[in-house]
Amino acid sequence: AQTVTQSQPEMSVQEAETVTLSCTYDTSESDYYLFWYKQPPSRQMILVIRQEAYKQQNATENRFSVNFQKAAKSFSLKISDSQLGDAAMYFCAYRSARGAGNNRKLIWGLGTSLAVNP
Amino acid sequence: NAGVTQTPKFQVLKTGQSMTLQCAQDMNHEYMSWYRQDPGMGLRLIHYSVGAGITDQGEVPNGYNVSRSTTEDFPLRLLSAAPSQTSVYFCASRGRIQETQYFGPGTRLLVL
Numbered sequence: 466a467q468t469v470t471q472s473q474p475e476m477s478v479q480e481a482e483t484v485t486l487s488c489t490y491d492t493s494e495s496d497y498y499l500f501w502y503k504q505p506p507s508r509q510m511i512l513v514i515r516q517e518a519y520k521q522q523n524a525t526e527n528r529f530s531v532n533f534q535k536a537a538k539s540f541s542l543k544i545s546d547s548q549l550g551d552a553a554m555y556f557c558a559y560r561s562a563r564g565a566g567n568n569r570k571l572i573w574g575l576g577t578s579l580a581v582n583p
Numbered sequence: 584n585a586g587v588t589q590t591p592k593f594q595v596l597k598t599g600q601s602m603t604l605q606c607a608q609d610m611n612h613e614y615m616s617w618y619r620q621d622p623g624m625g626l627r628l629i630h631y632s633v634g635a636g637i638t639d640q641g642e643v644p645n646g647y648n649v650s651r652s653t654t655e656d657f658p659l660r661l662l663s664a665a666p667s668q669t670s671v672y673f674c675a676s677r678g679r680i681q682e683t684q685y686f687g688p689g690t691r692l693l694v695l
Binding site: 498500502507508509510511512515517556560562570571573574575576 | 671
């Protein structure tokens with residue numbers, strides 16, 4: 466069974482600095498998707514970035530980028546020029562690209578709480 | 584588009600009471616899911632649906648029922664609320680060929 470591990474329960478960063486959140490996963494599959502979701506205090510779940518496993522190029526969305534290391538099964542999120550609004554819980558998630566129904570559900574990490582210090 | 588909407592935002596129940604959490608989406612998404620989120624446990628899948636008339640159990644289905652009579656709506660029913668069901672509940676949807684799930688704003692449920 467697939468698992469997702471976020472080894473940093475809490476992290477902090479100074480405003481305008483860069484921070485990297487770690488995520489590792491375990492799977493025997495070769496075709497899958499990886500996601501980072503942000504959950505601010507409002508509790509809304511917001512998609513930050515998505516990576517397809519078949520793509521070698523790391524996904525980027527403005528100040529957010531990932532370092533996808535498929536062989537190492539690592540999917541870290543880098544936030545550049547951190548802003549106060551980036552303070553949130555960040556979740557890493559995995560989904561298989563094959564099969565149907567329950568086989569394609571999202572597998573979630575437990576989250577990393579990010580504090581941004583002014 | 585309103586996206587995924589959930590009502591109510593907050594609810595207090597007494598043990599044994601029943602209620603329905605509403606979820607609707609206006610994106611014509613085939614797939615809809617219900618999650619619960621508890622401290623230290625991340626998101627856990629309760630039930631999901633791959634289309635109107637089709638539902639299936641997730642990781643923690645006990646105590647919850649769902650139905651999917653239309654593409655748009657996916658209500659979650661608690662037949663007899665228990666304190667263990669105190670949680671934040673999220674509804675999510677995605678299209679058949681999409682890989683990104685869209686979440687509703689959540690419902691905070693407190694069962695006394």
